[in-house]
Amino acid sequence: MDVREIRSQFPALEAKVYGKPLVYLDNAATSQRPFVVLEKQRALASGSNANIHRAVHKFAVDATEEYEKTRDAVREFLNADSREEIVFTSGTTMSINLVASCFGEAFVHEGDEIIVSVAEHHSNIVPWQLLCQRKKAVLKVLEIDEFGGLMVESLEKLISQRTKIIAITHISNVLGLVNPVSEIVATAHKYGVPVLVDGAQGSVHEKVDVQAMDCDFYAFSGHKVYGPTGTGVLYGKKKWLEAMPPYMGGGEMIETVRFSGTTYAPVPGKFEAGTQNFNAVPALQEALRLAESYKEDSEVVDNQKNITDYLLDVLTNDPRIRLFGVPRGTAVKIPLFSFAVEGAHHEDLALILDKMGIAVRSGQMCAEPLMDRFGVTGMLRASFAPYNTMEEAEYFVKCLNKAISMLI
Amino acid sequence: MSLEEKKQEVIEDFSMYDEWLDKYEYLIELGKALEPYPEGEKTEEKLIKGCQSRVWLDWENKDGKLYFRADSDAIITKGIISLLISVYSGRTPEEIAGDDFSFVEQIGLRENLSPTRANGLVSMIATIRRAAEEQI
Ligand SMILES: Cc1ncc(COP(=O)(O)O)c(C=O)c1O
Numbered sequence: 001m002d003v004r005e006i007r008s009q010f011p012a013l014e015a016k017v018y019g020k021p022l023v024y025l026d027n028a029a030t031s032q033r034p035f036v037v038l039e040k041q042r043a044l045a046s047g048s049n050a051n052i053h054r055a056v057h058k059f060a061v062d063a064t065e066e067y068e069k070t071r072d073a074v075r076e077f078l079n080a081d082s083r084e085e086i087v088f089t090s091g092t093t094m095s096i097n098l099v100a101s102c103f104g105e106a107f108v109h110e111g112d113e114i115i116v117s118v119a120e121h122h123s124n125i126v127p128w129q130l131l132c133q134r135k136k137a138v139l140k141v142l143e144i145d146e147f148g149g150l151m152v153e154s155l156e157k158l159i160s161q162r163t164k165i166i167a168i169t170h171i172s173n174v175l176g177l178v179n180p181v182s183e184i185v186a187t188a189h190k191y192g193v194p195v196l197v198d199g200a201q202g203s204v205h206e207k208v209d210v211q212a213m214d215c216d217f218y219a220f221s222g223h224k225v226y227g228p229t230g231t232g233v234l235y236g237k238k239k240w241l242e243a244m245p246p247y248m249g250g251g252e253m254i255e256t257v258r259f260s261g262t263t264y265a266p267v268p269g270k271f272e273a274g275t276q277n278f279n280a281v282p283a284l285q286e287a288l289r290l291a292e293s294y295k296e297d298s299e300v301v302d303n304q305k306n307i308t309d310y311l312l313d314v315l316t317n318d319p320r321i322r323l324f325g326v327p328r329g330t331a332v333k334i335p336l337f338s339f340a341v342e343g344a345h346h347e348d349l350a351l352i353l354d355k356m357g358i359a360v361r362s363g364q365m366c367a368e369p370l371m372d373r374f375g376v377t378g379m380l381r382a383s384f385a386p387y388n389t390m391e392e393a394e395y396f397v398k399c400l401n402k403a404i405s406m407l408i
Numbered sequence: 409m410s411l412e413e414k415k416q417e418v419i420e421d422f423s424m425y426d427e428w429l430d431k432y433e434y435l436i437e438l439g440k441a442l443e444p445y446p447e448g449e450k451t452e453e454k455l456i457k458g459c460q461s462r463v464w465l466d467w468e469n470k471d472g473k474l475y476f477r478a479d480s481d482a483i484i485t486k487g488i489i490s491l492l493i494s495v496y497s498g499r500t501p502e503e504i505a506g507d508d509f510s511f512v513e514q515i516g517l518r519e520n521l522s523p524t525r526a527n528g529l530v531s532m533i534a535t536i537r538r539a540a541e542e543q544i
């Protein structure tokens with residue numbers, strides 16, 4: 001697929017900011033949406049807007065069918081064993097909170113331990129802290145090395161008899177390095193410890209096979225894979241989902257409701273309380289199909305690889321720049337670059353780049369412990385998608401140099 | 409120069425630049441020229457909340473007039489605060505508290521900064537205003 005052709009499917013990329021063509025390099029925060037997704041949402045809103053799983057009328061039947069078809073599409077996207085293992089949520093954050101809350105309720109007790117890494121997004125830290133406070137459990141932290149590589153070899157030392165779950169990101173939204181999740185799962189399972197993988201970034205850049213990975217939970221957000229905001233997925237092995245209590249009560253998550261006692265719907269319905277996001281969720285079918293096609297297309301893969309190599313070269317050879325997340329050995333880096341510039345504040349750089357039409361992220365990137373780990377107050381991050389061109393990467397470098405020279 | 413005259417002067421200085429990048433260059437110059445702020449006084453208490461960058465703001469009342477001192481780790485922010493200080497330092501608390509700070513909007517600072525930055529600007533203004541109100 002030619003990058004120009006891909007671009008033409010994303011209307012937002014035509015935008016001009018301050019009279020300059022938009023160069024959108026904040027894809028790790030959210031991706032743009034293609035016509036097929038936008039059109040699907042519009043068609044659902046006008047053509048079959050009815051609440052799902054309830055009424056017998058035509059609109060409701062169509063809406064329910066679209067919604068449930070999406071579950072099959074997600075199952076395929078993740079290569080899950082069954083559609084019952086796919087729970088729709090509002091995003092990665094809700095997916096992780098659901099597990100922390102419900103798995104935690106069932107399996108975590110006073111003095112138990114939970115392991116996360118220092119490179120987690122706040123969404124994969126705070127839910128576990130809340131659980132630890134509630135249950136008087138202990139949060140332990142897996143460290144990274146100076147290059148941003150996860151110190152997987154020290155995982156076994158962190159695991160104890162009291163370890164109840166490990167929550168780890170597939171790819172950090174700051175470091176952009178693909179973590180060896182299969183290896184982590186294998187190690188954890190040796191001790192009978194389940195693993196939750198935060199796939200907010202992994203689902204975008206890597207082919208995901210939850211059976212091969214053998215993770216117990218996998219969470220991701222629709223809005224980062226070209227899909228609608230407010231959509232998300234939790235994959236959970238059936239044995240865990242069935243053993244966990246519901247998250248919220250109400251709506252269609254029940255079997256029977258009596259004041260003498262209520263029984264719950266079988267999974268995944270048990271976890272889908274209240275009116276679901278039925279206008280948006282079905283558009284995930286189009287989004288995931290597109291995401292999958294990008295991962296399989298050699299031209300797209302090559303373009304992303306060339307951009308990655310180019311920026312790695314530029315950013316690691318500039319003595320003013322400190323890049324966080326440098327691939328070592330066989331480690332894979334996605335086109336996502338967080339860095340600090342000696343003597344130039346990330347916010348100043350982002351403001352100047354903005355006026356040149358470039359959208360990048362600056363600040364703590366929802367990963368304060370990682371900022372502390374590297375001793376910085378924030379970073380600048382440029383993250384690329386398949387619709388970004390090499391010319392945009394070059395323009396970014398040119399503008400970055402100009403911005404730096406304005407500041408120092 | 410009266411407060412009104414000074415504000416008018418800042419608006420005119422700023423409107424000389426058409427391009428935002430030139431305005432930033434100007435703010436960067438102002439930031440670099442800001443009088444140094446003692447490292448020892450960069451305390452939690454003086455830190456302004458609501459900015460992506462860190463801003464420290466301190467003031468003193470000398471003979472009924474307020475004098476501000478500030479610093480930031482980001483230079484554009486430092487330029488903005490320098491602009492505010494040049495307008496409001498050396499004024500009486502009544503003058504400051506009675507001002508509507510609308511010149512900030514007139515020079516387009518508010519809408520041309522990111523929302524997080526705008527929040528920072530709002531916090532800076534609020535801190536200056538609060539200082540004045542406390543002294544009345
Ligand atoms: C690695 C990672 N985890 C979790 C999240 C949270 O995702 P969301 O805000 O869509 O729930 C993000 C997104 O910012 C992320 O990059």
